[in-house]
Amino acid sequence: MSDGSGTADTSETGTERPTAIVQDLFVVATRELRTIVRTPALVALAAAFAVSVVGVAWAGTGGGGGFVPLTLDLLTFVEVLVPLLAVAFGYRSILGDRETGELDVLRTLDVTRIAYVGGVYLGRALALVSLVVGTLLVVGLFVPFLTADIPTFLAINAAADSGIRYVRFVVLSAAFTLVVLAATVGISAATRTVRTAFALATALAVALVLGIDTALVAGLAGGLIADNGLAALLALSPNSAYRGLVLSSAVGVVGGADVAAGEPLLNGFGLLLWWVGSLAVAVWRVWPAVESVAE
Amino acid sequence: MSDESSVNGESQANEGSPVSEEPSADDDSPTGEPSRAADSTALRAESIVQSFGDVDVLSGVSLSVARREVAAVVGPNGSGKSTLLHVLAGIAAPDSGSVSVEYQRGARRVGYLPQRPAFREGFSARDTLSFYAQLLDGVDSEDVDATLERVGLGDVADRKVGSLSGGMTRLLGLGAAVLGDPSVLVLDEPGSGLDPAMVERLFGIVGDLAADGTAVVVASHELPAVEAHADTVYVLDEGDFLASGSPEVLLADTDTASLSAAFLEIIRAQTGESTVRAGAGRRSSESRVGHRSSESGVAEAEEVPTDE
Secondary structure (H helix, E strand, C coil): CCCCCCEECCCCCCCCCHHHHHHHHHHHHHHHHHHHHCCHHHHHHHHHHHHHHHHHHHHCCHHHHCHHHHHHHHHHHHHHHHHHHHHHHHCCCCHHHHHHCHHHHHHCCCCCHHHHHHHHHHHHHHHHHHHHHHHHHHHHHHHHHHCCCCCCCCCCCCCCCCHHHHHHHHHHHHHHHHHHHHHHHHHHHHCCCHHHHHHHHHHHHHHHHHHHHHHHHHHHHCCCCCHHHHHHHHHHCHHHHHHHHHHHHHHCCECCECCCCCCHHHHHHHHHHHHHHHHHHHHHHHCCCCCCCCC | CCCCCCCCCCCCCCCCCHHHCCCCCCCECCCCCECCCCCCEEEEEEEEEEEECCEEEEEEEEEEEECCCEEEEECCCCCCHHHHHHHHCCCCCCCEEEEEECCCCCCCCEEEECCCCCCCCCCEHHHHHHHHHHCCCCCCHHHHHHHHHHCCCHHHCCCEHHHCCHHHHHHHHHHHHHCCCCCEEEEECCCCCCCHHHHHHHHHHHHHHHHCCCEEEEECCCHHHHHHHCCEEEEEECCEEEEEECHHHHHHHHCCCCHHHHHHHHHHHHHCCCCCCCCCCCCCCCCEECEEECCCCCEEECCCCCCC
16 A cells, blocks of 8 residues: 555554553464464364374484484474475465455554564464474473483583483474564565465475575585685575574584584574564565554 | 535535534435434545556545445446545555544444455354454453344354355454444445345444444445435545535436436546536535546536536
């Protein structure tokens, strides 16, 4: 719509009290959670993800090999499946309300953009993060029962296999999930048709899983990227940043050699940048501000 | 009522609107009943201009709607009705001009029914309205149930939205729009695609809401229903009002027997295909036919083709 100079005092955009914004945010988040639970396709997808993770852990070396082998087994799997799940959970989250006209109705209720986008994101994030974290934790529970040498849960040693390392992996996976979900919610807010949203969200998933890393490898091979600039570029890719953080903090020394995992600080900053940027785009694009009347 | 009687008048198309004047004993409609339009102004839009790229969608339209008034905006497809309603509902900011809601009576100022309302299918009608109620101060579950009864969905309150008929879904949309007793109700094509009985039922509810004090703006192609229920009709084409007035007056001015025929006459007159009988002696003081707004938003009269 227009960003024109006209005015309308039919909306109270920007005038709500913070408590009202928080209250509205939780109302919207609750509806999102209930929507996901009542959407059979998403429930089926969630079940498929959970079964797949358990299957990978069970079939691989994970269950019988300790926490670090399990983490390495699941790392690539999470890198690929979480972006796809995020697309499924997020790409129509806001666009759906736009299509049905509910977005317009919500605007007449003086719901702020922050409350609406925040609520949609929070509700979807709670569902998706619960799924990812819950599944990974359940799989992690297999390790003590299946490993001959019971791991030292409280040890923090660079070379030790430890439950704490696995918890780090789970926490980082949750952070990665939040970032890629934010990106798809941003796409959902910024697009106006299902086709565009689906195409962009799919392109995002492909770029995250394959595209950015492939481009970096090609850049390195072609001499376009200097070795000393690689860490910063890796941090700009959510997948690379996540992988780097997992390798540096949850895997550590493998086979007596340090893992080249980029700069943890840069990787953390890269993920934060994607998260904040995506949500900022979502808030900015969900609907235009309508100025209060100047009279 | 308006004293705007000349097709060559220089005032804004809606200046001196019937809705902005104090009620008086002379404010009777042609049927002899006091007009609901004779009440205080609830919604005022002035010189609304809206463009999308190079396309001018609204060219400086103005209107005001009183409490208890049903104002209908009619016009061909693409005439700018939905854009105007978006602006009136506060959903879109105009390029220039202003919209103001001049009184508040409930928990919200404007209620809006989109053209094709739809809701999340896994929720019941009651769940759906309860969600909206939680976003409104002072609106509780009793209000939700009362609203469902008000729009005729009390018996299907617990039915999933996905199993509601098109008409029921529209009624649920109306329920979402009226929840919280808005001062102004903006309805975009509420009868579109519905059978005549459902259209009549829906417009009947709209009439009841207006009688309770709501100012209603409705865009519609259901001209028989508009003729039966609207107090004021605005004919919009190419982003400007061609005519406005009560249905009875538009009929008299165009010498037609139905609002549908009057509408066609007004549109044809605009395109030069036919005639609007615009003799000053016949023109009612309540209608204005053939106005076009200038770029400054001030109405200028067009010569209305006549074969007289």
